[in-house]
Amino acid sequence: MSHKSVISDLKASSERVGRLYPILLNKHGNVIDGRHRLEADENWPKIRLENVETEEQRLVARLISNVCRRQVPAAEKSEILEKLGEIYLSQGVKPGKIAYKIAVTTGMSYRWVMKYLPDKPKERSGLGGPSKASYLDKGKEKRQKSKVAHLATGEYSRVITGL
Numbered sequence: 498m499s500h501k502s503v504i505s506d507l508k509a510s511s512e513r514v515g516r517l518y519p520i521l522l523n524k525h526g527n528v529i530d531g532r533h534r535l536e537a538d539e540n541w542p543k544i545r546l547e548n549v550e551t552e553e554q555r556l557v558a559r560l561i562s563n564v565c566r567r568q569v570p571a572a573e574k575s576e577i578l579e580k581l582g583e584i585y586l587s588q589g590v591k592p593g594k595i596a597y598k599i600a601v602t603t604g605m606s607y608r609w610v611m612k613y614l615p616d617k618p619k620e621r622s623g624l625g626g627p628s629k630a631s632y633l634d635k636g637k638e639k640r641q642k643s644k645v646a647h648l649a650t651g652e653y654s655r656v657i658t659g660l
Contacts, residue, residue, distance in 0.1 A: 507537040516541055521562060523549040530562040553584045557603050564605070574613040582618040592618045 519542040520531030529549060534541045549558050560577045563569045581602075582595045590598050595618035600607040611619070 504533060504537045507533055511538065511541075518566070519544045521546060521558065523555045523558070525550070527555060529555050529558045553581065553602075556581050556584070560603055560605075571613060575615055578610065578614045579617070582614065586618065595619075 516534070516538075518531070518534070520534050521529040522543055522545045523529055524545065524547050526545070528535060529546065531541065531543075546558065549555055556577055560574070560581075564574070578599060581599050582592075585595050585598050586592065596607060596610045596614055599605070599614065600610045603610070
């Protein structure tokens, strides 16, 4: 669905049944949920959540408010989880532990998080994968493959034997 049609649909539905869901703002007035509603009508009712102060809290609230209310595209889920992963990495959480941290913080299952979390923060100790430096280097085109990926594709044996 195009951006323009989403806005048009929101305007039409608000005329038919009213504004069912308010726009959620964090303590500082940043949108948690409701960007399209705000674009459809700047006077759409808003609720400021004073307990949501940090970017981490805003992303967690955004994820929960959206996933529990509507169908969220996989790309949008991955984008939010990747941003949370970057926050946790900057806080010193090891890449292999980021999925656990997100699951505990959001209340989503570990399996759900692993399904939508991009590969970069999924490194596990002893299995290789991206380093902290490569995780933060978004411009880097060539990513390292883990030992597991090499073994699964047979590349590991070619490297070892020279075949």
